[in-house]
Amino acid sequence: MANTAKFDRREVLESATRLFWQKGYHGTSTRDIQQATNLKPGSIYAAFGSKSGLFNEVLHFYAESMADQLAQILSEHHRVTDGLRAFLRHVILEGGDDAPSELCLLAKSLSELEEGEAELLSETRKLLAATEQRFQQALSQAVANAELPANTDTALAARQLQIQLIGLRSYLRATGNRGAVEELIARQFFS
Amino acid sequence: MANTAKFDRREVLESATRLFWQKGYHGTSTRDIQQATNLKPGSIYAAFGSKSGLFNEVLHFYAESMADQLAQILSEHHRVTDGLRAFLRHVILEGGDDAPSELCLLAKSLSELEEGEAELLSETRKLLAATEQRFQQALSQAVANAELPANTDTALAARQLQIQLIGLRSYLRATGNRGAVEELIARQFFS
DNA sequence: AAAGGTGTTGAACGACTGCTCAAAATTGGG
DNA sequence: CCCAATTTTGAGCAGTCGTTCAACACCTTT
Incomplete structure (x- = not known):
């Protein structure tokens, strides 16, 4: 049972994520x-099976990282609505220094994947739905804290949040107008 | 000066638009x-120069068609705000029968083009800006008609409209939830 | 009917794609 | 310290990509 030090799977996923996110x-x-x-094809294929297998893991890696960041930022703010706004600012405007793209990798994948790549497409949809779910949980907490009216439709608000997030990121890529996005x-x- | 019946340029652009829009x-x-x-490479290259040349024309063809549809729908409604809502409904929900994609071709291109295709990318940005401009003109008309408050920030509202349009189309592609989008x-x- | 320009054709080029696999290198267990 | 299981290597396969170009078909003019 030899045990050659295998490459660091996480590092590979980080590099691959940056690449897929950008291109x-x-x-x-x-x-x-x-x-x-710095890996040869054989190693990559042994570890991930195929390009689509690697991309599938990248999708999950990215979504998990976003979820972690949301939880982190929410924990740093007393008011949930402040935390959500800070998360939007963080994701859309910050990280911009060396972020591979202004867009969300999931939204970008949703855009370019076709029915021919059905598995990747449905995985992307699943991960986007999970994000919306997390938004709704946060909004429910905001209602419980009386930050938002008790009759707030949290499912609707979570949808709006998701739509705004994707729309704003597209708008930033289209125009580079950071001021407008911040406003x-x-x-x-x-509202 | 011979004049062999050339292929119909418009038909080619329509086919190419459908293809690019879908894939x-x-x-x-x-x-x-x-x-x-049903054309051979030589004919296409004689007419459009390159794949990117053809795509550039497709982008303009698509944007012009969208502008025509907006003008058409606005002319069919007495109130501008009703017309704009009808345009959103039309673009996002109708045409869905055989539309190549739920998404806007410009938004899709904005997403997949990189700095390596700088010309196509800047053309896409220009056409998106022109769309926003048309929204703002319509909104100014709505203010003039007293449909909207006189102090309405039409530039801001046009931005919001553009962002909502792109976000809603993404959301429809992500979830297929037509009811939520309609609401x-x-x-x-x-608001 | 001959001439000559215009448009069409499709084989083919070099570069690139995702991916495979026999061989070599590397390591811990005996 | 050598054996055997595991990992790495990289040349290379079969296919596709965007694009070119010499040969051909066609129509208008003379």
Whole structure:
């Protein structure tokens, strides 16, 4: 039972995520990944099975990281609505220094995947639904804290949040207008 | 000066638009286009120069068609705000029978194009900005008609409209939840 | 009917794609 | 310290990509 020190799976996932996030699923070649990870095709295929298998893990890796960041930021704010606004600002405006794309990797994948890649597409949809679910939980907490009216439709508000998040990120990519985006984030939960 | 009956440029653009809209710029091969148009590579390259040249024309063709539809629908409604809502409904929910994608071709292109395709990317941004401009003109008309308060920030409202349009289309692609989308469209201009 | 320009054709090019697999290198257990 | 299981290696396969171009078909003019 030899046990050659295998490469660090997490590091590979981080590199691959950056690549896919920047160039998209189709736009990233397996050779791009080989170069970024200093791995040869055999090793990658032994570990992930295929390009789509790797991408599937990248999708989960990304979604989990987003969920962690949301939990982290919520824990740092006393008021849930403040935390949610801070999360929007964080995701949309910060990280922008070296973030691979202004867009959400899930939204980007939702856009480029076709019915031919049915499994990846349905996985993307599942992960987006889970995000919406987390938003709704946070909003329910806000209602419980009396930050929002007791009759608030949290499911509807979570949908709106998700739609705003994707829309705002697209708008930032389209225009680069950070000021406008900041103003629109500040207006959340005031209507 | 011979004048062999050339192929119908508009028909080719329509086929190519459907293809690019459905499969994306990278996901559509020149052979896909050859098959859909019954044209051989030479003809396409003589007419459009390159794949990116063709895509550039497709982008303009699509944007012009959207602008025409907006003008058409606005002309059919007495109140501008009703017309804008009807346009949202039309673009997001109708046409869905055989529309190539739930998403906006411009938003989809904005998502998949990289800095490597700088010209196509900046053209996409320009066309999106023109759309926002048209929204703002319509909203100014609504203010003039006293449908909206005189102090309405039409530039801000146009941005919000654009963001909602892109976000809602993404949401529909993510969930297929037409009912939720319809409710959210109905709420436009009531906040 | 001959001439000559215009448009069409499709085989083919070099580069790139995702992926495979026999061989070599690496390591811990005996 | 060598054996055997595991991991790494990288040349290479079969297919696809965007694109080119010499040969051909066609129509208008003379």
